[in-house]
Amino acid sequence: SVQLVESGGGSVQAGGSLRLSCAASGYGISPNFWTWFRQAPGQEREGVATFYTGDGDIRYADSVKGRFTISQARNMVSLHMDSLKPDDTAVYYCAVRYGGSWDTALSETSYTSWGQGTQVTVSS
Numbered sequence: 001s002v003q004l005v006e007s008g009g010g011s012v013q014a015g016g017s018l019r020l021s022c023a024a025s026g027y028g029i030s031p032n033f034w035t036w037f038r039q040a041p042g043q044e045r046e047g048v049a050t051f052y053t054g055d056g057d058i059r060y061a062d063s064v065k066g067r068f069t070i071s072q073a074r075n076m077v078s079l080h081m082d083s084l085k086p087d088d089t090a091v092y093y094c095a096v097r098y099g100g101s102w103d104t105a106l107s108e109t110s111y112t113s114w115g116q117g118t119q120v121t122v123s124s
Helices: none
Strands: 003-007 010-013 018-025 033-039 046-052 058-060 068-073 076-081 090-097 118-123
Touching: 003 090, 018 033, 018 090, 018 118, 033 068, 033 076, 046 068, 046 076, 058 068, 076 090
Parallel strands: 010 118
Antiparallel strands: 003 018, 018 076, 033 046, 033 090, 046 058, 068 076, 090 118
């Protein structure tokens, strides 16, 4: 199975930036969808951004469009977060999967390989 390890979380003031990284290992064939999720206290896990290696297509949740940038290369997926807001405070997870449709690309139920998560805290 694929092992995922996130890094780069931390605390920042509103308007600041952070970059998250996720390293994958333990696979032979590269996954197709590399995705970042987040979960705030008391809320459901939310798909934030996904990268499809087949054609490099990318999708973002409306809440982060124009502020977050996902990138993927070799065994890494990164999330650059700009103009952070207190509402971005959450534990951020990376996840990968093989195949599947775009309809479920930001749905947590379609992923079976997850990292342990990294905390991002944005203060006002």
